[in-house]
Amino acid sequence: MTVSSASLSSSPTPGPAADSDPLAPRLVDEAECVASVLLAILVAHHIGATHVSWAAFTGYMVMRGYPLETLRRALLRIIGTALGALACLAVLESPLGGNMVVLAMAMALAGTVSLYGAITGRHAYAWLFLGLTFAMMLYDRVAMPLADPRAFAVMRMIETLAGTAACMAVSLASAWTLRRRWPAIRAPKPQGVGWRPDALLHGARGGLALALLLGLATLWDLPSLVSGAITIMAVMLIPVTAVDGPNGLRQVSRRLWYRLLGCLAGGSLAALVLGLAALLHGPARAALMLAGAAMGVALGRHLENGNHGRGYVGTQFTLAVLVVLVPDSWEAAHIAPGFDRLVGILVGMAVLEPVLLLGAALSRVRTAVVPANQRSEAGGV
Structure with a gap:
């Protein structure tokens, strides 16, 4: 989902009045995220959104410690989402929009361009959501051919x-x-x-994996296509200094495992809360699920802001909690969305890892073949 995904949260710094309590700025950040998510849920329910959890995701991921930074991130997410939706609609509604080969090529191109822009560009967050929205709409159409992509985009x-x-x-x-204090x-x-x-080249590997996922979906009834595509794009988002060679494989593989670990931990908490909520009805059920979501957001953000290098686990913990505990209907809440997210991670991992292993092997062969003097010159590109 950097925009380095390893640092998707703001790490507050103590002000002069907070020196005696170094945890206070982090607690403020966590409180902002909880308030933002709860308000997003309220607004989404009020306007009749069909995927309330996506509004909650946005309320969590966009939040930053300064309003101008939050505004910039919000605008980039809106712009990227709009451009990705328009691009996908143009492909799906073209005369060749029903051809799977054309769709796979379009997905590969969109994934490559989006990942390259997200890794190298100044407006990285917009590039990321251009590709994510394109992928979500395309795979949603493949999974549900009768669904209206325009309705999804709107x-x-x-x-x-x-x-x-x-x-x-x-x-x-x-x-x-x-924040004054x-x-x-x-x-x-x-x-x-x-x-x-x-x-x-790194972006092209991600684009290839996305195209392969689409191709495999035409041969077998693969589950969780949208979640699998999101996983591929999200974990490929690593610092530009790490994209070349075996280091890129290690970085992406680490993000995959962090994503899996965060999903399992967050899903476990959500399942526990959901089980307790099943004993209740009406406002009591909604209140318990909202309390569980708030607790998950606070815990996830606290982990995300830690100085341990595993902040991505916290991000995925939070999103796993939200996807289960923020249903479109409180009475229809179910563990299925969390299971879908988990399966999507495994599907994305199964498709992406062979592509990365092949890329790393070819990179090692190239390094062994290219003369040392040419290699040193190429390293300065």
């Missing part, structure tokens, strides 16, 4: 706007109150890195 924009509006409201309120760290101004052939 509702995804509505859910994104609900989440970003909640984020901005909470961010502004916090800036006028809590416990300010956050200002993120460095995003910078592009220029032309990077190694990043393009």
Whole structure:
């Protein structure tokens, strides 16, 4: 989902008045996220969103410690979502929109371009959501051929706007109150890195995996296609300095395992809360599930903001909690969305890892064949 996905949260810094309590700024950040998610859920239910959890996701992922940073991230998510939806609609509604070969080629191109832009571009978050939205709409159409992609696009924009509006409201309120005492760290101004052939190759590997997933889906009834595609794109999002050679394979594999671990841990908490909520009805059930979601958001953000290098586990913990405990209907809540997310991770892993292993092997062969003097020159690209 950097935009390095390893650092999707703001790590607050203590202000002068917070020196005696170094945890206070992190607690403020966690409280902002909880408030943003709960407000996003309320807004999404009020406007009749069909995927309330996506609004909650947005309310969590967009939140930053300064309103201008939150606004910038919100705008990039909105722009990326809109462009990805328009691009996918153009493909699906073209004369060749029913040809699976054409769809696979379009998915490979969209995935490659999106990942390259997300790794190297100044507006990385928009590039990421261009590709994610394209993939979600395309795989949703393959999984449900009779579904209307226009309805999906419109509702995804509505859910994104609900989440970003909640984020901005909470961010502004916090800036006028809590953040005066416990300010956050200002993120460095995003910078592009220029032309990077190694990043393009890395993006192409992700695009190839996405196309292979689509091809395999035409041969077998693969489960959780959308979740599998999201997994491939999200874990391929690594720092540009790590994309070349075996290091890229290690980085992506680590993110895959962190994603799996976070999903299992968050899903376990969500299953426990859901089991207790099943004993209740009406407002009591909704209140318990909202309390569980709030607890999951706070715990996940706390882990995400830690100085242990495993913040991605916290992100996935939170999203796994939200996908289960934020249903479109409280009475129809079910563990199935969490299971779908888990299966999607395994499907994405099964498709992506062979592509990465092959790429790493070819990279080693190239390194062994290219003369040392040419290798040193190429390393400066």
